[in-house]
Amino acid sequence: xxxxxxxxxxxxxxxxxxxxxxxxxxxxxxxxxxxxxxxxxxxxxxxxxxxxxxxxxxxxxxxxxxxxxxxxxxxxxxxxxxxxxxxxxxxxxxxxxxxxxxxxxxxxxxxxxxxxxxxxxxxxxxxxxxxxxxxxxxxxxxxxxxxxxxxxxxx
Amino acid sequence: xxxxxxxxxxxxxxxxxxxxxxxxxxxxxxxxxxxxxxxxxxxxxxxxxxxxxxxxxxxxxxxxxxxxxxxxxxxxxxxxxxxxxxxxxxxxxxxxxxxxxxxxxxxxxxxxxxxxxxxxxxxxxxxxxxxxxxxxxxxxxxxxxxxxxxxxxxxxxxxxxxxxxxxxxxxxxxxxxxxxxxxxxxxxxxxxxxxxxxxxxxxxxxxxxxxxxxxxxxxxxxxxxxxxxxxxxxxxxxxxxxxxxxxxxxxxxxxxxxxxxxxxxxxxxxxxxxxxxxxxxxxxxxxxxxxxxxxxxxxxxxxxxxxxxxxxxxxxxxxxxxxxxxxxxxxxxxxxxxxxxxxxxxxxxxxxxxxxxxxxxxxxxxxxxxxxxxxxxxxxxxxxxxxxxxxxxxxxxxxxxxxxxxxxxxxxxxxxxxxxxxxxxxxxxxxxxxxxxxxxxxxxxxxxxxxxxxx
Numbered sequence: 001x002x003x004x005x006x007x008x009x010x011x012x013x014x015x016x017x018x019x020x021x022x023x024x025x026x027x028x029x030x031x032x033x034x035x036x037x038x039x040x041x042x043x044x045x046x047x048x049x050x051x052x053x054x055x056x057x058x059x060x061x062x063x064x065x066x067x068x069x070x071x072x073x074x075x076x077x078x079x080x081x082x083x084x085x086x087x088x089x090x091x092x093x094x095x096x097x098x099x100x101x102x103x104x105x106x107x108x109x110x111x112x113x114x115x116x117x118x119x120x121x122x123x124x125x126x127x128x129x130x131x132x133x134x135x136x137x138x139x140x141x142x143x144x145x146x147x148x149x150x151x152x153x154x155x
Numbered sequence: 156x157x158x159x160x161x162x163x164x165x166x167x168x169x170x171x172x173x174x175x176x177x178x179x180x181x182x183x184x185x186x187x188x189x190x191x192x193x194x195x196x197x198x199x200x201x202x203x204x205x206x207x208x209x210x211x212x213x214x215x216x217x218x219x220x221x222x223x224x225x226x227x228x229x230x231x232x233x234x235x236x237x238x239x240x241x242x243x244x245x246x247x248x249x250x251x252x253x254x255x256x257x258x259x260x261x262x263x264x265x266x267x268x269x270x271x272x273x274x275x276x277x278x279x280x281x282x283x284x285x286x287x288x289x290x291x292x293x294x295x296x297x298x299x300x301x302x303x304x305x306x307x308x309x310x311x312x313x314x315x316x317x318x319x320x321x322x323x324x325x326x327x328x329x330x331x332x333x334x335x336x337x338x339x340x341x342x343x344x345x346x347x348x349x350x351x352x353x354x355x356x357x358x359x360x361x362x363x364x365x366x367x368x369x370x371x372x373x374x375x376x377x378x379x380x381x382x383x384x385x386x387x388x389x390x391x392x393x394x395x396x397x398x399x400x401x402x403x404x405x406x407x408x409x410x411x412x413x414x415x416x417x418x419x420x421x422x423x424x425x426x427x428x429x430x431x432x433x434x435x436x437x438x439x440x441x442x443x444x445x446x447x448x449x450x451x452x453x454x455x456x457x458x459x460x461x462x463x464x465x466x467x468x469x470x471x472x473x474x475x476x477x478x479x480x481x482x483x484x485x486x487x488x489x490x491x492x493x494x495x496x497x498x499x500x501x502x503x504x505x506x507x508x509x510x511x512x513x514x515x516x517x518x519x520x521x522x523x524x525x526x527x528x529x530x531x532x533x534x535x536x537x538x539x540x541x542x543x544x545x546x547x548x549x550x551x552x553x554x555x556x557x558x559x560x561x562x563x564x565x566x567x568x569x570x571x572x573x574x575x576x577x578x579x580x581x582x583x584x585x586x587x588x589x590x591x592x593x594x595x596x597x598x599x600x601x602x603x604x605x606x607x608x609x610x
Contacts, residue, residue, distance in 0.1 A: 016174040018176035018178075018184040018185060019184055020176075020184045024182060025219045025221075026178045026219060026220055027176060028174050028176040028186065028221045028222070028223045028234065030232070030288075049286065049287025049288070050287050050288045063182055063183055065183070065185050065186040067174070067188065069188055072403065073403065073407060074172075074403055074407035076188060080183065080184075111399070112170070112227075112397070112399070112432075112456065113227070114229065114230060117229055117230035117289055120290040120292065121288070122287055141404055141408045142269075142409075142412060143408075143412060144411045144414070144415075145206045146206075
């Protein structure tokens with residue numbers, strides 16, 4: 001069902017993660033990369049320094065929303081799911097995170113973000129949050145925002 | 156530690172999209188980007204609701220939200236913990252937020268398609284910097300961090316100088332030139348223009364400009380089109396920061412509408428400055444009459460702050476009063492001498508064509524001027540051909556064929572437009588002021604004149 005997700009999210013480099021606590025109080029953090037495994041599960045990387053509250057929410061509850069955007073075009077997709085694994089990111093994840101950092105910096109600098117800070121987003125140490133994806137939504141601004149997508153094709 | 160919201164003004168400029176997380180009653184979080192979070196007062200912000208209403212729906216079920224803002228100059232990140240209070244669909248807050256969106260919608264050819272549905276007001280429970288979001292800058296690497304200058308000191312003194320200059324102006328052209336020069340010299344508004352309303356045609360016509368490669372005088376903007384046209388139509392100021400980012404947002408919406416086969420109009424070209432990143436336009440109003448628009452632009456996305464809008468609105472009022480003062484000035488009562496001037500040079504030949512259907516004048520196949528200025532020019536050229544050289548404003552006012560209104564006819568602004576267009580497109584034909592209300596028409600070429608019914 002989610003085979004098309006990596007392709008759908010290709011090039012969407014600004015990633016934000018939404019969670020909530022037991023009292024349904026929401027929390028936000030920017031993620032520093034995304035990867036997919038052979039089973040089609042999605043992993044997002046959340047920095048420990050800026051994401052302590054969100055990571056605690058994930059550990060306690062598991063419901064997660066992640067939004068992906070390309071700043072130049074505002075093409076945006078939101079993925080919802082449940083955390084099935086949470087672990088410290090290590091060497092096996094380094095390539096995905098560093099590749100994201102390069103692409104992120106290039107994309108935000110292209111739309112006018114300051115060069116130095118764009119390359120200084122703190123990435124390490126970070127946690128790998130693996131999700132079982134339950135829903136994918138079109139989120140680009142416009143009349144289609146909120147429409148459910150399946151495998152990259154409007155449902 | 157919570158910081159005052161006022162200290163985050165750059166984050167509210169809408170240059171970098173903000174993120175909002177809400178949560179449905181069933182515990183499902185929702186995260187999305189917002190084009191702008193609107194600063195309302197020290198303890199409230201407003202969120203614009205345009206298309207997607209999952210955020211709005213969640214806020215009504217569960218009023219808690221978190222917004223993450225980025226400072227466009229430093230990329231520092233800030234988190235606001237919010238509690239939803241109410242939605243507004245009318246009133247001053249809604250109008251101010253809607254106007255900004257309408258300006259972008261109009262610019263990207265989507266007037267009426269892309270609009271504000273509600274302004275969702277939230278109480279800010281805390282505003283905290285996201286610690287550890289960025290790594291520390293390496294020593295000596297400060298050159299790439301944007302420096303952000305606040306307004307110049309002594310604004311009141313500068314305002315007083317502008318006011319005095321405007322009061323001393325003895326003609327409309329001088330008033331506008333002085334006003335734009337003062338904005339440049341005292342307030343660092345390097346690129347500015349004044350457009351006046353041509354009521355009959357529903358257009359705004361550029362009458363004066365400063366800081367552009369070409370003067371742009373005579374360039375027209377329809378009411379309701381783009382930033383300037385929207386400001387004129389709604390009679391309220393708009394300030395846009397990070398124009399390119401806003402246009403990207405508008406184009407993203409446009410793509411969605413086009414995908415549905417929706418009708419969108421062509422994008423309105425930005426007036427004036429290529430790659431303008433900040434724009435501000437203010438209506439020129441006297442009583443309830445719209446006279447025109449004052450517009451300023453900059454390539455710096457953070458060039459215009461709140462105080463600029465406030466100060467510029469005072470200056471716009473003064474300019475409007477000045478324009479109104481010159482809209483119907485007493486003329487020299489003497490009859491024109493009608494003396495013959497110097498014989499035209501045989502060296503240059505210019506071909507003038509007048510189109511009766513829209514009073515449009517072309518010179519050597521290129522558009523020169525239209526409407527009332529077109530009629531005035533044609534009258535003057537025809538009479539010049541008969542031997543007349545000097546003319547008075549009074550006779551133009553009294554000529555029923557020109558159709559000038561009896562009151563506040565704006566003749567002077569039309570003559571300025573005509574004279575500047577001639578300077579740029581046909582310098583052989585010149586208006587030479589003789590004294591108040593009287594001028595000579597000098598023609599340094601052989602004129603070929605033709606009238607046609609339609610272009």
